[in-house]
Amino acid sequence: MTDPQEYDVVVLGTGAAGLVAAIRAAREGARVGLFEKSEQVGGTTAWSGGMVWVPLNAKGLAAGVDDDRETVLGYLRGLSHGMMLDETLEAFIDNGHRMLEWLEQETAFRYQPVLGFPDYHPEHPGGLPDGGRSVECPLFAYADLGDWADRVTRGYQIDGTFLMSESSMARNRPDGGVSPEEYARRAVRDERGAGQALIGWLLRAALDLGVEPVTGARAVRLVTGTDGAVTGVTIERLDGSTFEARATGGVVLATGGFEHDEDLKRSFIRGPLTRTVSVPTNTGDGLVMAMRLGASLGNMREAWWVPTIDVEKAGWGTVVWQVNGERSRPHCIMVNGDGGRFTDEAANYNAFGNAFHVVDVARFAYVNHPAWMVFDTHYLTRYGLAHHKDPGNVPAWMLSADTVAELAGAMGVHAGALEATVARWNSNVADGHDPDFQRGVSVNDRFWGDAAFGMDVAATLGPLDTPPYYAVQVHSGCLGTKGGPRTDGVGRVLDVDGDVLAGLYAAGNVMASPMGMTYGGHGGTLGPAMTYGWLAGHDAAERARAARA
Ligand SMILES: Cc1cc2nc3c(=O)[nH]c(=O)nc-3n(C[C@H](O)[C@H](O)[C@H](O)COP(=O)(O)OP(=O)(O)OC[C@H]3O[C@@H](n4cnc5c(N)ncnc54)[C@H](O)[C@@H]3O)c2cc1C
Structure with missing residues (x-):
């Protein structure tokens, strides 16, 4: 063990939750240590669309979004199935919009409203079919990050070459609906959107405040004082050496979920979860550290679910690909x-x-589970799947056959059953509806479909009638798990007796999510993550100030 390092607040993890916690604590005068297990910063946040769902955000309201506290609380509680806890839920709703305003006023961070993107349950009471609760960051010029520009992790599905709103409003076109001229302009100063922009703005703000993330630094064990309060954390470097990072105010866990740890998943998750799209370093370290101290756990069975397929991606090998808009198209x-x-x-x-x-x-x-996506040549050539559009060059991960019956054979599915399913689907589609599962009834279904049909039901309903036919296996995946140490409304971790575990905080996917099993709208994971980072950073900085006094 090398010499200890002294801080007021120690933050673990450099995704959105950790960066916001570090920024708030530093802005309030705390000496902040920010440690990241990976050699690159940004976590899954840097791979994400960077949408942030923050109801009542000032810019949305100023743009005319009709919303209020009771409406949004009613919306979420109506989706709760008894899983949401009032204290953490209300703290998110009451503080999310304050967090965004504070970041803009106090730091370099910038955001803009995203209008027109429906909530995820738009017809549910309190849901907004025209959206307005989501925000995103404008493009961020990585040229402004100096050496740090190459130290932000970059994902394979969303590489940040466009804003998520550009892609969404262009209804998920792979080019984001951005012209080649605009791409060329962005290249000059390496302007990036989506999660790259979110991390870029947050990292800029952190660096401006003198917070330099320490990478290749994995937190392994919390340190406590004689009264049981958390006083620091043991950090392990890549070479195996360790040191103690001491914190007078507290330690903020922002280490993401436990989706990459098979044993934790087996112990807690409620059903099949066989794939994840998050960064591989999210192995539940924060959860285990909190459990060791007797933290109360909540929402453990849940994840931010997403259907995925396995595809080959040049330079990456086999990757896990989310199928979102791709599922919705005709x-x-x-x-x-x-x-x-x-x-x-x-x-x-x-x-x-x-x-x-x-x-x-x-x-x-x-x-x-597993399931199959089944589509025809019309679909493949018009939309493609994971950017593959060429019927003459079908990738190995996609089955193809000249008839539905042959395709069924390749899938190992009863041919007559699949033929009957396709025939019934085609007949219903010809009548303009889906009486079996009401596909296309929700605004959500049509929004994610083919923009050429506007918001008509044809945006998502279309026959399978153009051979050859194709199939790809679909797995139960997630963006990250969302259970972990329970907190109060300011992000303080609670122990098994419901008392505050002094000096320990949690934010982001490591914590028991205030959202229960729900995903309110686009940005539903990052909104609460940033809010709890902001709350925790403040409380830990206050605690450090009190200790100094
Ligand atoms: C393609 C894609 C698109 C997405 N789009 C959106 C979107 O638009 N909106 C939205 O809300 N969500 C989106 N998500 C989900 C979102 O990215 C995550 O839910 C969110 O980033 C979680 O934030 P976090 O800060 O909790 O964790 P992360 O961003 O994953 O950060 C956790 C960090 O902790 C580090 N860490 C782990 N263990 C340790 C340790 N022991 N010591 C130190 N550091 C440690 C990890 O290396 C990682 O860097 C998307 C995800 C993907 C993959």
């Missing part, structure tokens, strides 16, 4: 191993996760 359905449809394919990705967890009690089997 000429594509999803079937289970029995060859039947089983839900509204275009439903929001988090809600969709529930369909994978249905058990047929007689067979004692997860009957819908």
Whole structure:
């Protein structure tokens, strides 16, 4: 163990939750140590779309969004199924918009409203079909980050070459609907959007405040004083050496979820979770550290669910690919191993996760998992899947056949069953509806569909009638888990007796999410993550100030 390092506040993890915690504490005068396990910063946040769902945000309201506290609380509580706890839920709603305003007023951070993107349950009471609760960062010029520009991790599905709102409003076109001239302009100063922009603005703000992340520094064990309060954390460097990072105010866990740890998943997660799209360093370290101190746990069975497929990506090998807009487009359905449809394919990705967890009690089997996306040549050539559009060059991860029956054979599905499913789908589509699963009834389904049809039901309904036919297996995946140490409304971790575990905080996917099993709208994970980072950073800085006094 090398010499200890002295701080007021120690933050673990450099995703959105950790960076916001570090920024708030530093802005309030704390000496902040920010430690990151990976050799690069940004976490899954840097790979993300960078949308942030913050109800009542000032810019949305100023743009005319009709919303209020009771409406949004009613919306979320109506989706809660008893899983949300009032204290943490209300603290998110009451502080999220304050967090955004504070960041803009006190730091270099900038955001803009995203209008027109529906909430994820838009027809649910209190849901906003025209959106307005989501925000994003404007483009951020990485040329302004100096040496740090190359130290931000970059994902394979969203590389940050466009704003998420550009892609969404262009209804998920792979080029984001951005012209080649605009791309060329952005290249000059390496301007990036989406999660790259969010991390860029936050990192800029942190660096401005003198907070330099320490990378290759994995937190392994919390240190406590004689009264049981957390006083620091042991950090392990890549070479195996360790040191203690001491914190007079407290330690903020912002280490992401436990989705990459098979044993933790087996212990806690409620049903199949066989894929994840998060950074590989999210292995539940923060959860285990908090458990060791007797933290109370909450929301452990839940994840931010998303259906995924395995695809080959040049330079990456096999990667886990989220299928969101791609599920919603016409000429594509999803079937289970029995060859039947089983839900509204275009439903929001988090809600969709529930369909994978249905058990047929007689067979004692997860009957819908894994599932199959089935589509025709019309779909492949018009939309493509994971950027593959060429029917003459079908990748190895995609099955193809000249007839539906042959495709069923390749999938290992009963041919007659799949033929009947496709025939029924085509007949219903010809009538302009889906009486089986109401696909296309929700604004959500049509919004994620083919923009050429506007908000008509044809944006998501279309026949499978153009051979060859294709199939790709679909897995139950997640963006990250969302259970962990329970906190109070300022991010302080609670112990198993419900008392505050002094000096320990949690924010982001490491904590028991205030959202229960729900995903309110686009940006539903990052909104609470940043809010709790902001709350925790403040309380820890206050605690340090009190200790000094
Ligand atoms: C393609 C994609 C698109 C997405 N789009 C959106 C979107 O638009 N809006 C939205 O809300 N969500 C989105 N998500 C989900 C979102 O990215 C995550 O839920 C969010 O980033 C979690 O933030 P976090 O700060 O909790 O964790 P992370 O950003 O994952 O950061 C956790 C960090 O902690 C570090 N760490 C782990 N263990 C330790 C340790 N022991 N010591 C030190 N550091 C440690 C990790 O290396 C990591 O850097 C998307 C995800 C993906 C993959």
